[in-house]
Amino acid sequence: MKNFAIRYGTFVASCLLFVALAIAAPNFLSTGNLTNIVKHITFLAVLALGFSIALTTAELDLSFANVCSVASVSVGWLIHNDYPVWLAVGTGLTVGLAAGLLNGVLVTVLKIPSLIATLATASIANGFAFMITQGVAFVGAWNPSFLWIGRGTIGGIPTLVLWLTILMAAAFFLLKFTVTGLRMLSVGQAAEAARLAGISVPRMKLLGLTISGLAAGIAAVLMTSNLASAAPNSAGDFMLMSIAAVLLGMTMFEPGRPNVPGTLCGALTIGILGNGLVLLGAQYYMQDIALGVLMVASVAVSSTFLKRAALSV
């Protein structure tokens, strides 16, 4: 029972929140609303996924939101200057990948702590985003083929939901069923032991940070396509939300460790809470308070269980 509470306590609490909102909030369970929730958490979940993979190797990436914004305006600039969709999408992904690679090199080659290196990258990305846009968002007419990426449907299922599913499955497979994934986990849990076992610690950290950057690039393409706009600060709000989703996720399934199902559930919980409070008519400040309370409660409950478990060993 104790083990169940440790692993699934936050998940069960999230499910109870879902049930409570289903009872209380009008239209919460409508298909349209549930689809909206999943669509709207896609960007958050993809960014959180990247952050959690970097965190798996015990590195912090605090640049992902700004990298996402600069990748988004790069895509916007290319589409608005009539470049082909494939080039715009490729550039968005490349910008993310390059930023992640830069973070990786700064951390593993120049030995700059990731907290500082990624903050520097965030600042550079922010500067480039404003340089490209001059502060003015790209809006107006967009190539319909590009818009399909984030707004289309396949068999009635929104493409965003499909992208999210594919990305989550790929990340889960990487971390659970590949040698590389297991090595990344080993590096995150005990870098020295991993080094002694012959694992290249810098290479795994470089990979973790690069994947985080790539995730920011993917989120940028999906977000720009779905919103049909690209602003220099379009992903700014996702910074804290994504970290919150990962932290919530670390309290479930594999407590104390970033994990893919947990990150998805964390993002869903944040999305459900925000959506439900709007449906209930709550004022805007209540949403921030509720999110904060939820995070503190989840982490407090889980850490209590973890402490008890540690003491009982």
Place this chain on the structure above:
Amino acid sequence: MTTRRAIIQSAGAAVALAQFGARAQSRFNLAIIGFQMSSETHARVANAAEAAAKGKGWSAQVLNSKGEMPTHIAQFDTLIQNKVDAIIVAMGKPVEAEAQFKKAKDAGIPVVTVMSGSSPHAAFDIAVNEYSVGARAAIYLMDQLGYRGNILTQRFEGNTATRIRGKVLDAVLSENAAVKQVGTHTMARTASWRDDVRAGMSALLLRNQGTVDGIWASFDGQAYIIDDLLQQTAGAARGKPALVSVDGGPETYRRIADPKSFLQATVAIPFERMGTEAIHVVERIAIRKEAPGAINAGPYIYMPSELVDKTNVAQYLKK
């Protein structure tokens, strides 16, 4: 203990939530979206609209998009799902969120915007004529300088209104060649913009020490920071450089009346009146069922703006 108590507590919470939700459903349900509630002007519009709505006995829910389009769009989608009776958007982005505006219109939910720009899917935009506002501020500054001298400008390109004001200033400067813009700083950051303005203007003031006759700021929040910087500068005297900006509000009026302040004038935009006007328009459309064409001919409902300086600031301080 825990499982049973948790179930009871959850059930209690669900009942409380249900009662809360039911209460919200029983009256005319208005949602007000402030695009960036940490911005004073957005909050002034939203708060005034909320107060006016509650004065009519309506339920008014205020949401904050935190300046982020994804949040803005998610809130719109959720409100449409919730079938609110009307939506007011303060300083929103109807072009970027066109799909959501259209969805609201298709769902029969009237949307009234404030200082957001027009949209074919919104009933009206309540606005001031920013071209006129920009011209009044720019001309006032020229008047103070006697149409010659050096000026610094503090700009913000990320907002339509402040961008227009800057462009109008440029037009005025192009016709008055004896007034030289010796330095300009454009606010890049949004979350930490105060620090950005402080850093940028400190550098410009230092570089142009003693040679600046006037400073133009694109909105009052920037002017407060510049005014504080000038007041901390030894040797600076009231009147030079003359500081002019746009927006209005109690703090602005206090500074204009303060002999130590460098802020000489603002063009006061009636944000509170805009909020209450938005409620008035919603009432006419959603409750009295008046056709939009009977309310106003075009997509903009313009509100008057007024130049406030030391000659008339007393009447604003009383308000």
